[in-house]
Amino acid sequence: MKLIPYLNFDGNTEEVMNTYARIFEGTVHDVSRFGDTNPDMPESHKNGIMHARLTFGDNMLMFSDGMPGHKVNHGDGISLSIGLNDEAKAVSVFDQLSEGGIVTMPMAKQFWGALFGMVTDKFGIHWMINCEAGS
Incomplete structure (x- = not known):
């Protein structure tokens, strides 16, 4: 069993994961965009990250941009x-x-x-x- 944090953002996931890739000297994998699987997605969200992974050492973070209309809350109780x-x-x-x-x-x-x-x-x-x- 392994815990893998999944981080959601409001449209800036690409910047976030590339920043973390630089800081943690990791590699971004499996980038899927909303427009790749849903042609009906509003044009403003088609290039958004539906799912991506960052690996560094034995660690992994997963990422996504929030779906249109959903507010992202990172939660003050989590570090x-x-x-x-x-x-x-x-x-x-x-x-x-x-x-x-x-x-x-x-x-x-x-x-x-x-x-x-x-x-x-x-x-x-x-x-x-x-x-x-x-x-």
């Missing part, structure tokens, strides 16, 4: 947590996710010994970056 064991990489990921976003907890050594920080990126996704160097 995506990334665990790393390289402090320089952790800081790089945190800094890139912070660009245009809101840092809710700066990267700093914590009482449990890890380097940890929290950020809401410019797309509204909440992230927790935890680095246990040497693990």
Whole structure:
């Protein structure tokens, strides 16, 4: 069993997944657009992402643009947590996710010994970056 987050956006999914592909050094796969399968889709949504995957390491994120007329809500009760064991990489990921976003907890050594920080990126996704160097 594996948990795979599926992220929905309001028409900017392509920008989001390409940004995350750059940050996490991943690869985008299986991009399907609404117009590929539904010729009756309004012209304004035909190029929207119906489904796509991003893989990086052993991880996967899935993406979609919201259907016309459906409001996307990312949910304040959910954060995506990334665990790393390289402090320089952790800081790089945190800094890139912070660009245009809101840092809710700066990267700093914590009482449990890890380097940890929290950020809401410019797309509204909440992230927790935890680095246990040497693990």
